[in-house]
Amino acid sequence: MRTQVAIVGAGPAGLLLAQLLHNEGIDSIVVENRSREYVEGRIRAGVLEQGAVDILNAAGVGDRMRREGLVHDGFEMRFHGQSHRIDLARLTGGKCITVYGQHEVVKDLIAARVTTGRPLLFDVADVRVTGIDTKHPQVAFTHERKSHVIDCDFVAGCDGFHGVCRAVMPAHILRIYEKVYPFAWLGILVDAPPVQNELVYAYHDRGFALFSMRSPTITRLYVQCAPEDELSEWPDARIWHELHTRLETKDGWKLNEGPMLQRGITPMRSFVAEPMRHGRLFLAGDAAHIVPPTGAKGMNLAVGDVAVLARGLAEHYGDGRDSLLDRYSEICLRRVWKGERFSWHMTSMLHRFPGNDEFQWRMQLAELDYYTGSVAGRTTIAENYVGLPIEL
Numbered sequence: 001m002r003t004q005v006a007i008v009g010a011g012p013a014g015l016l017l018a019q020l021l022h023n024e025g026i027d028s029i030v031v032e033n034r035s036r037e038y039v040e041g042r043i044r045a046g047v048l049e050q051g052a053v054d055i056l057n058a059a060g061v062g063d064r065m066r067r068e069g070l071v072h073d074g075f076e077m078r079f080h081g082q083s084h085r086i087d088l089a090r091l092t093g094g095k096c097i098t099v100y101g102q103h104e105v106v107k108d109l110i111a112a113r114v115t116t117g118r119p120l121l122f123d124v125a126d127v128r129v130t131g132i133d134t135k136h137p138q139v140a141f142t143h144e145r146k147s148h149v150i151d152c153d154f155v156a157g158c159d160g161f162h163g164v165c166r167a168v169m170p171a172h173i174l175r176i177y178e179k180v181y182p183f184a185w186l187g188i189l190v191d192a193p194p195v196q197n198e199l200v201y202a203y204h205d206r207g208f209a210l211f212s213m214r215s216p217t218i219t220r221l222y223v224q225c226a227p228e229d230e231l232s233e234w235p236d237a238r239i240w241h242e243l244h245t246r247l248e249t250k251d252g253w254k255l256n257e258g259p260m261l262q263r264g265i266t267p268m269r270s271f272v273a274e275p276m277r278h279g280r281l282f283l284a285g286d287a288a289h290i291v292p293p294t295g296a297k298g299m300n301l302a303v304g305d306v307a308v309l310a311r312g313l314a315e316h317y318g319d320g321r322d323s324l325l326d327r328y329s330e331i332c333l334r335r336v337w338k339g340e341r342f343s344w345h346m347t348s349m350l351h352r353f354p355g356n357d358e359f360q361w362r363m364q365l366a367e368l369d370y371y372t373g374s375v376a377g378r379t380t381i382a383e384n385y386v387g388l389p390i391e392l
């Protein structure tokens with residue numbers, strides 16, 4: 001097999017890169033080690049920044065998102081049973097976020113890829129990347145019990161945090177920055193109409209909780225739990241009790257309950273691998289960086305990375321200039337670190353940290369009070385939440 005760009009991983013990063021390259025007339029092969037059903041059913045992120053929405057629209061994959069996505073011009077931060085609205089549109093000159101499930105983005109991107117007729121292979125195994133220091137890297141894998149090798153010009157490592165591409169970078173050039181948080185999120189998808197149409201991030205003495213949604217009939221909820229907790233320790237009644245307790249307000253705000261359609265526990269980590277490029281291998285999305293989900297940044301950072309990479313590759317194949325590809329890591333990391341900072345800050349402000357003393361609790365509450373009570377504080381949160389620009 002021969003292609004210009006071999007893409008490892010069919011998450012949002014790999015699939016969007018494939019679409020952006022196709023639009024530039026650049027050939028690619030996408031290999032994914034899971035099945036199409038699995039990838040299309042994987043419930044994860046829900047919030048798209050304005051910039052990510054613009055990129056998906058410009059890529060020609062925004063039709064269903066424009067019809068079904070829920071545009072929000074604000075969200076709430078809640079503590080002491082009181083809500084404080086962050087008016088995104090007013091504080092950012094009209095910018096909004098769109099609530100549209102990551103698996104819906106993935107479905108739209110897969111449908112678009114299939115329409116192009118270019119290769120997208122699911123259920124591959126034993127992916128191995130070699131020759132990234134040469135002009136002729138290769139990606140070997142097995143598919144339907146046969147061995148294959150892709151000869152290519154570039155490899156895009158879009159294979160997520162547990163993928164194989166990051167490990168191909170020489171250990172002596174890779175710097176890892178990591179922070180693991182002493183808590184996790186238990187997330188549920190509920191067959192019940194959302195009680196209101198804006199998200200709520202709640203701080204409570206018993207821990208963090210988040211109210212979100214996927215559609216006018218499906219609610220999405222998260223509750224802070226211990227990282228070692230098992231789902232078996234969280235029967236329905238316990239989940240509902242914690243959600244009601246952490247989210248309810250003094251003026252009688254109450255969640256709609258319903259059957260739980262899906263549940264899972266997500267560990268929380270901040271992680272950055274630098275640089276994001278070595279030789280002919282480019283890392284993008286979760287393969288290079290992870291954020292705790294409190295700032296809703298993970299999928300959006302992945303979209304930003306591949307937008308930069310696609311432009312760099314378009315320049316390379318267009319007029320032979322490599323100046324953008326050469327600055328890929330630097331351009332992405334500037335934005336990534338700001339996403340890391342915001343995600344860490346929202347996480348630090350809104351969670352109960354086991355072992356924190358009374359002074360630290362009061363600092364956290366004062367911070368929440370400041371950020372929600374001052375126009376400057378709310379503006380800072382709003383500007384980051386709707387997404388910082390990509391600075392080329």
Ligand code: FAD
Nearest residue numbers: 009011012013033045046159160285286296297298299300
């Ligand atoms: P992934 O989605 O992980 O895709 C990588 C792909 O590579 C996968 O399909 C995987 O199967 C495949 N793969 C792995 N190894 C190999 C291999 N060896 N060979 C071939 N294929 C391989 N982000 C937001 O922006 N907003 C949110 O609201 C938000 N909420 C979240 C809530 C939860 C509960 C979780 C878990 C995450 C959330 N995120 C959020 C983060 C977001 O889901 C990720 O940042 C996003 O999935 C990154 O996309 P990606 O394509 O880089 O990686």
Ligand code: DHB
Nearest residue numbers: 045046212293294295296
């Ligand atoms: C959702 C997930 C997040 O991490 C977040 O910050 C907001 C919403 C969601 O899944 O809807």
